[in-house]
Amino acid sequence: xxxxxxxxxxxxxxxxxxxxxxxxxxxxxxxxxxxxxxxxxxxxxxxxxxxxxxxxxxxxxxxxxxxxxxxxxxxxxxxxxxxxxxxxxxxxxxxxxxxxxxxxxxxxxxxxxxx
Amino acid sequence: xxxxxxxxxxxxxxxxxxxxxxxxxxxxxxxxxxxxxxxxxxxxxxxxxxxxxxxxxxxxxxxxxxxxxxxxxxxxxxxxxxxxxxxxxxxxxxxxxxxxxxxxxxxxxxxxxxx
Numbered sequence: 001x002x003x004x005x006x007x008x009x010x011x012x013x014x015x016x017x018x019x020x021x022x023x024x025x026x027x028x029x030x031x032x033x034x035x036x037x038x039x040x041x042x043x044x045x046x047x048x049x050x051x052x053x054x055x056x057x058x059x060x061x062x063x064x065x066x067x068x069x070x071x072x073x074x075x076x077x078x079x080x081x082x083x084x085x086x087x088x089x090x091x092x093x094x095x096x097x098x099x100x101x102x103x104x105x106x107x108x109x110x111x112x113x114x115x
Numbered sequence: 116x117x118x119x120x121x122x123x124x125x126x127x128x129x130x131x132x133x134x135x136x137x138x139x140x141x142x143x144x145x146x147x148x149x150x151x152x153x154x155x156x157x158x159x160x161x162x163x164x165x166x167x168x169x170x171x172x173x174x175x176x177x178x179x180x181x182x183x184x185x186x187x188x189x190x191x192x193x194x195x196x197x198x199x200x201x202x203x204x205x206x207x208x209x210x211x212x213x214x215x216x217x218x219x220x221x222x223x224x225x226x227x228x229x230x
């Protein structure tokens with residue numbers, strides 16, 4: 001079982017829709033969670049970064065962590081065609097007391113927003 | 116991507132040949148990483164470096180070696196390329212300030228095909 005699981009989709013929505021992207025994780029030691037956005041043929045870029053449980057909002061994007069159920073979500077409000085990309089969740093892996101920044105990624109969800 | 120360059124961007128090579136991919140950064144970040152991205156697997160860590168001449172294996176290191184003789188360069192070598200190493204390879208850099216694993220900056224990737 002992968003430590004971070006993500007439904008690869010693909011997910012297709014009309015412009016203006018609310019999008020919900022989700023991941024589950026199995027390692028209780030995970031405390032920090034990130035969402036990356038990756039456009040076609042580009043490297044991933046950091047979108048959101050959260051610690052522990054709760055919500056974090058940045059413009060049209062909201063990241064949510066529920067540690068009790070080991071569930072991570074990214075919500076996109078008023079989705080735009082420019083949001084079409086692959087979205088990856090990630091968390092630092094810990095080994096020997098330090099993670100050295102090593103990240104465990106989900107498989108990524110391909111999102112298409114239609115005009 | 117600003118501050119991080121991967122070369123080559125595309126490469127086709129024959130089975131059994133050695134291949135070296137280069138990652139060059141101008142950010143003076145301590146931590147550098149090589150990931151591969153494959154459909155259904157997301158990003159998986161191959162090797163990482165936490166300083167000059169300090170490297171360690173990731174989760175999919177078999178068949179790969181790395182070297183870091185200068186802060187700015189991190190080389191990934193496929194010792195004898197196989198078709199299973201056909202993938203998109205991403206280099207990433209990070210300057211950790213906490214154990215949280217702050218976000219990476221990724222390069223644009225190298226698309227490698229082994230025939």
